[in-house]
Amino acid sequence: MTVETKLPYDQQYVRSFSEKRNEPQWMQDLRQQALDLVETLENPKPDKTSIKRWNFHDFKHDVGGETINQLSDLPSDIQVFLDMEDSNENLVIQRNQSVAYQSLSKDLTDKGVILTDIQTALDKHGDLVQRYYMKDAVQIDEHKFTALHTALMNGGVFVYVPKNVQVEEPLQAIFWQEDNQAASFNHVIVVAEENSSLTYVENYVSHNKEEHAVANIVTEVIAHDNAQINFGSVDNFSEGTTVYVNRRGVAYRDAKIEWNLGQMNDGNTVSENITHLIGDNSYSYAKTVAVGRGDQSQNYTAKISHYGKQSEGYILQHGVMKDSASSIFNGVGKIEHGATKSNAEQESRVLMLSKNARGDANPILLIDEDDVTAGHAASVGRVDPVQLYYLMSRGISQKEAERLIIHGFLAPVVNEIPIKAVRDQLTEVIERKVY
Amino acid sequence: MANSTLEIKDLHVEIEGQEILKGVNLTINGGEFHAVMGPNGTGKSTLASAIMGHPNYEVTKGQVLLDGEDVLEMEVDERAKAGLFLAMQYPSEISGVTTSDFLRSSINAQREEGDEISLMKFIKEMDGAMDYLEMDKNMAQRYLNEGFSGGEKKRNEILQLMMLKPEIAILDEIDSGLDIDALKVVSKGINKLRDEQFGCLIITHYQRLLDYITPDKVHVMMQGRVVKSGGPELAQRLEAEGYDWIKKELGIEDETVGQKA
Numbered sequence: 001m002t003v004e005t006k007l008p009y010d011q012q013y014v015r016s017f018s019e020k021r022n023e024p025q026w027m028q029d030l031r032q033q034a035l036d037l038v039e040t041l042e043n044p045k046p047d048k049t050s051i052k053r054w055n056f057h058d059f060k061h062d063v064g065g066e067t068i069n070q071l072s073d074l075p076s077d078i079q080v081f082l083d084m085e086d087s088n089e090n091l092v093i094q095r096n097q098s099v100a101y102q103s104l105s106k107d108l109t110d111k112g113v114i115l116t117d118i119q120t121a122l123d124k125h126g127d128l129v130q131r132y133y134m135k136d137a138v139q140i141d142e143h144k145f146t147a148l149h150t151a152l153m154n155g156g157v158f159v160y161v162p163k164n165v166q167v168e169e170p171l172q173a174i175f176w177q178e179d180n181q182a183a184s185f186n187h188v189i190v191v192a193e194e195n196s197s198l199t200y201v202e203n204y205v206s207h208n209k210e211e212h213a214v215a216n217i218v219t220e221v222i223a224h225d226n227a228q229i230n231f232g233s234v235d236n237f238s239e240g241t242t243v244y245v246n247r248r249g250v251a252y253r254d255a256k257i258e259w260n261l262g263q264m265n266d267g268n269t270v271s272e273n274i275t276h277l278i279g280d281n282s283y284s285y286a287k288t289v290a291v292g293r294g295d296q297s298q299n300y301t302a303k304i305s306h307y308g309k310q311s312e313g314y315i316l317q318h319g320v321m322k323d324s325a326s327s328i329f330n331g332v333g334k335i336e337h338g339a340t341k342s343n344a345e346q347e348s349r350v351l352m353l354s355k356n357a358r359g360d361a362n363p364i365l366l367i368d369e370d371d372v373t374a375g376h377a378a379s380v381g382r383v384d385p386v387q388l389y390y391l392m393s394r395g396i397s398q399k400e401a402e403r404l405i406i407h408g409f410l411a412p413v414v415n416e417i418p419i420k421a422v423r424d425q426l427t428e429v430i431e432r433k434v435y
Numbered sequence: 436m437a438n439s440t441l442e443i444k445d446l447h448v449e450i451e452g453q454e455i456l457k458g459v460n461l462t463i464n465g466g467e468f469h470a471v472m473g474p475n476g477t478g479k480s481t482l483a484s485a486i487m488g489h490p491n492y493e494v495t496k497g498q499v500l501l502d503g504e505d506v507l508e509m510e511v512d513e514r515a516k517a518g519l520f521l522a523m524q525y526p527s528e529i530s531g532v533t534t535s536d537f538l539r540s541s542i543n544a545q546r547e548e549g550d551e552i553s554l555m556k557f558i559k560e561m562d563g564a565m566d567y568l569e570m571d572k573n574m575a576q577r578y579l580n581e582g583f584s585g586g587e588k589k590r591n592e593i594l595q596l597m598m599l600k601p602e603i604a605i606l607d608e609i610d611s612g613l614d615i616d617a618l619k620v621v622s623k624g625i626n627k628l629r630d631e632q633f634g635c636l637i638i639t640h641y642q643r644l645l646d647y648i649t650p651d652k653v654h655v656m657m658q659g660r661v662v663k664s665g666g667p668e669l670a671q672r673l674e675a676e677g678y679d680w681i682k683k684e685l686g687i688e689d690e691t692v693g694q695k696a
Contacts, residue, residue, distance in 0.1 A: 385490040390527035393487050394541035394595060395515035404540065408531025408578070415531075 034150035049299035058212035059183035065095025097155040114160035121158030137220035137248040156187035177206035188219040192227035201232040208240035223255035239266035253279030260416040263290040277311035289413040292325030303332035306339040315346035326358035438465025439602035446497035457659035473656035476691035483607040487521040518602030522592035535575040585612035610644040622647035642674035657690040
């Protein structure tokens, strides 16, 4: 519970934090190892965005939250993420860094599906967590933030679907930063074993305007052979929170990972979404929509690395920028030597709504193999006056016509969010941010 | 209700500094079907776009009045609400907006707040109009004009026309790129609207369309002006003899205005 300019988290603090949570020894050791690295590693350097002056130190690290007895006890701004008329059986709600509510249907529990908070997962499924935690997707020593994340991890969920199990209903997590200074060092692991499938949707919410907080989130998504993962998110941290979010996927043979990310933070944000297509015939479609407003600065990287033969990677990034917001959209398709017959496609488009807004779309293709196909499209521009004319020629006002065009522009992600309440909420957030 | 009247008076229009229309005069009364014909590049489509308020066209002189109201002073949406409609030659593709949502927004835009069309009534009307135009119902859920074939776009324009029921409609080369079956269907849709009130300005350079939609009056445009007007027999003579006799009669060598209309 410290707010200072220099990070006060030393070995002793980290040890006692870990002990308090009854973590296994390997986790305690990993935290210590990571803490040592924090001192030696540099901050990440997102392309074309300077993060030097961003707040990465002013936050409270250890903030609990009370449990709730029933979902109707939630405040209305959290309830909106739930289809309240549904049973919401497969759900984790994290309040600050404590679990406020969790549920998993008997059917899925019987099939061996795990959906639980990371602390419980470490306690009950320690070996499984250890197998995936900062192993195949993200490394602790990538830069200072990944090390700091590992040292200070204070929440998150663990999702595991065993071999041959198909989970039809979406699994949902809501991360509710109720305390205006509570940091989120969330770690999310989503694993689909061979021939399994799942859909996971997460929401991040905070309401801090003046108070400072930090989010340093690592998400590792592993799709084993012939598994399918559909990952949806709506990030909606308020303007007081500086966000570093790293979502990383690994797809093995014939596996498929789809990302639908609604990036609606109001504060400065660095977001990395990288997928490694390791196995032959693996596939990823990474879609992101973002809205920037006020004077926030954002840097988005969507990258797909092809290792497996005939792997297919598609990136779509659509951003809307208004006020004095500035955003960089990096799209990277990388095809490694040997990944023959792979296909890397990407599209990045930025719509500018004001003359002070800045937006850059940087398409990058890095190809070390001859027998591949690749393509990119990028554009930065204003709402097309001819499109406006067409809509207005049917009696639609300019404001409404712009609204239709903008919602249409962001529809590729909005329409793919599998939970209706979350989809509606994303639409509403877009509405609120754009107008 | 009295019929509407669209008056075009001495209309001059530029695009990127080049004058395309050089004084067009036309009056269309509700209940009348007018055809504007002419070779390519004579300003026909410019006339349509300028009346509706296309952002690339600048009116430098003249007037367009709808029931005495100055259309050129109106925003594009106000022109539509006043009763004008343009079936466009090249309608925009709007990604992420379904045809159905767009149609419903259009209908509601022309109704008072609180008097929006009910979803049931809307779907019934849309289904009816789509059946009439022999359209695939899936089109309603597809994004507006995105990936539509040329023929689908034209039918979609006529679908909007049928549902919005304007006082005066301008159809800009609604027949171009249509095969004969599609042309018949589109014509059927337009003819369904024909009544005592509805006025229509049909822009085409083929007489073919006028085999299915009989105009009351036919006008020929050349060099950015209406150079000849007559009845349906004028269209037939153009079909039989081409435009050369008009050029000869009027002493015109190059009928175009230097840029494709």
